[in-house]
Amino acid sequence: MSESAARRRFLDNPFHVLGLPKTATRAEVEREGQKLLGMLGLGLASARSYSTPVGPAERDDAAVRQAMAELRDPDKRLLHELWAGSAPDAETDVASGDDTSPRGAGARRWPEARRVLGFGARRSR
Amino acid sequence: MRAALWLLVVAAAIFWLVRLPPVRRRRAGRAAFLFVMEAVLGPLWVIGGVWVGVGQLSARNASTVLALLLAFLPLLVPWALTRRLLVPLGLPRAAWWVASTPDGNWKRDPTGGPALAAAWALCVRGNPELIAWVEARLCPLQPGSTRPEPLRGAGMAAHALFAAARGDDETARALFAGVLALDRGAVPAAARKVTIDWLVADAAERGAWVEVAAHGRLRGASATARFLAAVGERLLGRPTGPAWRLWAAWAWGGPHFATLPLLRQALGAPAAPQEGDKGDRATTEQDGSPASEHGETPPPDVWQAALVRHARASRAEPSRIDLLATAAAWDRAFAEPGARRRVDERAIALGATRGAAAWPAMQRQVERDRADAARLAGASLRPLQDAGGVAARAAAVLRDELLGELELAGTALRARVDQGRALAPVDEWREHRALAEAYRRAVSIGGEELRRLAFSKLKNEIWGHAYWLSNTRGQPTLAHAMYAWLRAEAEAVGDTRAIDSLAKNVEATKLDPS
Numbered sequence: 001m002s003e004s005a006a007r008r009r010f011l012d013n014p015f016h017v018l019g020l021p022k023t024a025t026r027a028e029v030e031r032e033g034q035k036l037l038g039m040l041g042l043g044l045a046s047a048r049s050y051s052t053p054v055g056p057a058e059r060d061d062a063a064v065r066q067a068m069a070e071l072r073d074p075d076k077r078l079l080h081e082l083w084a085g086s087a088p089d090a091e092t093d094v095a096s097g098d099d100t101s102p103r104g105a106g107a108r109r110w111p112e113a114r115r116v117l118g119f120g121a122r123r124s125r
Numbered sequence: 126m127r128a129a130l131w132l133l134v135v136a137a138a139i140f141w142l143v144r145l146p147p148v149r150r151r152r153a154g155r156a157a158f159l160f161v162m163e164a165v166l167g168p169l170w171v172i173g174g175v176w177v178g179v180g181q182l183s184a185r186n187a188s189t190v191l192a193l194l195l196a197f198l199p200l201l202v203p204w205a206l207t208r209r210l211l212v213p214l215g216l217p218r219a220a221w222w223v224a225s226t227p228d229g230n231w232k233r234d235p236t237g238g239p240a241l242a243a244a245w246a247l248c249v250r251g252n253p254e255l256i257a258w259v260e261a262r263l264c265p266l267q268p269g270s271t272r273p274e275p276l277r278g279a280g281m282a283a284h285a286l287f288a289a290a291r292g293d294d295e296t297a298r299a300l301f302a303g304v305l306a307l308d309r310g311a312v313p314a315a316a317r318k319v320t321i322d323w324l325v326a327d328a329a330e331r332g333a334w335v336e337v338a339a340h341g342r343l344r345g346a347s348a349t350a351r352f353l354a355a356v357g358e359r360l361l362g363r364p365t366g367p368a369w370r371l372w373a374a375w376a377w378g379g380p381h382f383a384t385l386p387l388l389r390q391a392l393g394a395p396a397a398p399q400e401g402d403k404g405d406r407a408t409t410e411q412d413g414s415p416a417s418e419h420g421e422t423p424p425p426d427v428w429q430a431a432l433v434r435h436a437r438a439s440r441a442e443p444s445r446i447d448l449l450a451t452a453a454a455w456d457r458a459f460a461e462p463g464a465r466r467r468v469d470e471r472a473i474a475l476g477a478t479r480g481a482a483a484w485p486a487m488q489r490q491v492e493r494d495r496a497d498a499a500r501l502a503g504a505s506l507r508p509l510q511d512a513g514g515v516a517a518r519a520a521a522v523l524r525d526e527l528l529g530e531l532e533l534a535g536t537a538l539r540a541r542v543d544q545g546r547a548l549a550p551v552d553e554w555r556e557h558r559a560l561a562e563a564y565r566r567a568v569s570i571g572g573e574e575l576r577r578l579a580f581s582k583l584k585n586e587i588w589g590h591a592y593w594l595s596n597t598r599g600q601p602t603l604a605h606a607m608y609a610w611l612r613a614e615a616e617a618v619g620d621t622r623a624i625d626s627l628a629k630n631v632e633a634t635k636l637d638p639s
Contacts, residue, residue, distance in 0.1 A: 006439035006494035053436035074477035081471065082487050085432045108360060108390065109332035116383040117326040117349060118213060119289065120249040 007054050014067035014077075015084035016052040017059060022084040026072070033068040037061060151268055155227040155235060162201060162227075170194060170201055199223050204230040204315060207242045215250025217243040217259050230315045233636065236265045237279030241316060244286035251290055263287060264549060267599075276550035277602045277636075278304050278312025282320050284551045289323070298327060300551065303558045305343070308609060310636045311602040317345040325350040334360050352378035359391040368392055431458040435491070438498055445504045448495065452509070452516035455491050459515070488515075495519035496526065499570070506571050524575060527567040531579050534560050535586035542586075542593045553594060554603050560587070561610060577618045584623060587611055595634050605634035 015022050018032045039047035040061055050059050071077045115121050138157070143150070173194050177187050199206055203226035211220040224231070224242035231238030243259045263283055265274050274280070285300035304312060304320045312320075321340055328336035334357035340346070341354020352374040358365045365371065375381065375388045431454040438447045458464065465484055472480020496519040499509060509520035538560065548556065564583060568576045587607055595604030612627035 005497055006435065009490070009494070010436055010439065053433065054440050074472075074475040075479045075483070078468070078472050078475055078477045078480055078483045079486055082468070082483065083432070083490075085426075085429050108334070110329040110387060112383065113326040113329035113353075114323075116380060117322050118249065119245070119286075119323055119326055120215070120251065122292075122294070122330065 009083055010052045010054045011057045012063075012066075013052070013084050014070045014080050016050060016057075017063050017067035018071075019050055022081040029068060029071045033064055036064045040064065151235075158227045159229065163229075166197060167201060170197055200226055203228045204238070204242075208315075212242060212246045212249060215246050215252070217246040217252070217255050220246040221259075221262060231279060231313055233311060233313045234277040234279035234316065236274045237277050237281070237283055237316065238313065240265070240283035241279045241286065241319065244283040244290060245319065248286045248290040256291070259287060259290075263551075272599050273550055275600050275602055276554065278307050278320075279316035281307070281551060281554065282316045285320070285323070294327065296555075297323070299555060299558060303554055306558065306561075306610075307602065307606045308636065311605070314345055318347050318350075321346045321350050325353050329353055329357075334358075338363070347378075348374075349378040349380075349384070352384065353387075356387055356391040360394050362394070427454070427457045427461050428464065431455045435494065439494065444502060445508065448499055448502060448504055449508065449512055449516060451498075452495055452512060452514060452519065455495075456514040456516075459488065491515060492519045492522055496523040499523050500526075503566070503569060505569075506575070524571055527571055527575065528578055528582065531560075531564060531567055532582045534563060535583045538590055539586045542589050545597075547598060550598070550600050550603060553590075553598070553600065554606075557587070557590065557603070557607055564614075573618075576614075580614050580618045580620065584611065584615070584620070588627075591630070591634075595630075601634040602636060605631060605636070608634060 010016065015024070018024075018029060018036065020028060020032055024032070036047055036059070040059070048059055049056050051057075070080060173190050176182060177190050177194070180187075182190065203223045207220050207224045211223060221239045221243035224239040227235070228238070240259075240262045243262055247255055247259045263280070266272065267274055281300055281304045285297045285304065288294075288300060289297035301320045301324050304316065305324075309317075321343055324340045325337050325346070328334070328340065338354045338357035338361060341350040341352075341357065346354070352371075355365055355371050355374045359371060371388065371391060375384060378384065431451070434447075434451040434454045438451045468484050469480060472483060477483070492515060495515060499506070499519060500523055506520045506524055509516040511517075538556065547553075560583070564579055567579055571579070588611060591604040591607035591611070594600040594607070608627050608630040612624060612631055615623040615627055
């Protein structure tokens with residue numbers, strides 16, 4: 001919840017969404033945006049994901065249009081440039097995958113515990 | 126003459142019972158029933174059993190006596206029969222009826238016990254058609270009144286089991302934890318045992334062996350729960366003594382066949398500590414030295430280094446070392462000579478009209494993210510405050526946020542109490558537990574200074590809530606637990622005036638043992 005705000009800051013950064021360096025010109029932004037929209041329109045798999053410093057993310061039309069709009073505003077672009085310094089793919093592998101599973105002893109689950117102690121099987125809502 | 130005298134005594138007793146108020150009448154009736162069962166029928170049942178066992182009766186007479194003995198069994202040991210037969214068979218109605226028989230097990234909560242039995246049976250074999258039937262028995266009304274019965278330990282455990290039967294494990298967990306927070310006098314031993322067993326089973330299922338070890342060692346835990354606690358401690362690499370103790374715990378606990386693989390797993394576990402829980406990390410990661418920063422060489426560009434750290438910390442639950450190191454990286458980035466100038470120049474190049482705002486906006490976002498990360502990690506504010514710079518500002522953001530949230534929750538509670546908007550007793554308790562848990566989390570992060578501030582913000586609201594529950598809602602058990610909680614906190618922060626008043630409230634709401 002709370003940390004995901006920081007995570008979203010990287011995932012939603014327009015430079016990462018468009019796959020551009022922060023030095024990209026306005027024309028390059030427009031060109032890349034239109035190219036990606038076209039590729040997404042054709043359903044090309046290569047256009048559906050992009051890399052960020054916090055791992056890969058899914059790209060869609062709305063995200064591309066939003067990214068282009070953000071970079072058209074100089075004030076917003078300046079702030080996005082500050083956050084886009086980290087090179088995409090710098091450390092993606094650690095991020096991908098579920099890091100929430102317990103380690104050590106915690107990994108040894110006992111799935112029958114409730115049934116064995118007489119409370120029936122776990123129910124999903 | 127003697128028979129007439131007996132008849133007179135019985136008639137006088139019935140007349141006296143009928144004239145009592147409904148609540149007292151029921152209590153006296155239960156006591157009389159228990160007396161007859163334990164003083165008259167119990168010994169007769171044993172004599173009959175011995176008579177049949179000795180084999181002095183003819184086959185026909187023996188079968189008649191045996192049938193009588195079996196017929197009276199539900200009256201003599203209703204809970205044992207419910208627990209061993211009806212609950213495992215998953216029969217909520219039968220479990221409720223048999224458990225409704227007055228029984229020494231539920232003296233402290235006579236209405237909660239049968240509800241617990243019904244909910245437990247529903248938990249074992251979830252029958253959707255019986256959910257409404259069981260739910261209707263969770264909140265019984267007082268005799269001759271529209272007010273609900275006072276909620277006590279067994280009743281709350283029944284609510285928890287009902288939540289588990291519906292698959293709402295989170296609610297079940299919170300309610301069972303709430304049972305343990307009640308005064309021991311309001312929680313029947315059988316309900317406490319069920320509560321600990323469920324919490325232990327749930328934690329073992331999730332692989333949370335720290336919780337298993339903690340709950341299984343509580344007073345009132347079953348032998349199986351104690352065995353699982355020993356397994357947990359072994360798996361966590363804690364000292365558990367020689368292996369025969371684990372064998373003994375297994376032999377005393379049970380069920381043996383189902384727990385044998387677990388025993389073998391525990392015996393095969395290495396003795397060395399291997400738990401990587403947060404608490405351990407927090408104690409080991411004290412220094413914040415660069416050597417422990419994952420052995421990486423920081424990038425030459427300090428801004429880039431800070432971003433890399435920030436990104437890394439946002440991917441998983443950060444440790445305290447991550448928090449301090451990331452904040453230090455930002456301190457270096459913000460202090461880099463020329464950084465601010467380059468941003469201003471870039472703003473001019475882009476034509477940004479509010480370019481000067483970008484730098485402070487970036488700082489605020491960084492501090493906001495660091496505060497969120499500190500909260501997620503449950504890190505203490507003190508080291509962050511001591512570190513200064515970004516870490517200290519993030520700590521200030523988090524401190525204000527924690528206090529603000531508690532104040533908001535307290536204000537909402539006071540408004541509800543003032544308007545008399547009543548919730549079901551179990552929901553009143555859940556609201557209090559949620560508030561107490563938020564307070565505990567805030568204090569664990571903010572330390573003693575925040576504790577004093579938070580207590581002063583919440584004291585009157587919780588006090589008012591408890592008073593309302595006790596005097597208007599007829600829920601002294603819940604009020605008692607709240608007063609006890611407030612008193613413990615008042616003692617912790619040294620609020621002497623509150624301690625004296627609260628001690629009187631705690632005493633006034635204590636459950637009458639009769």
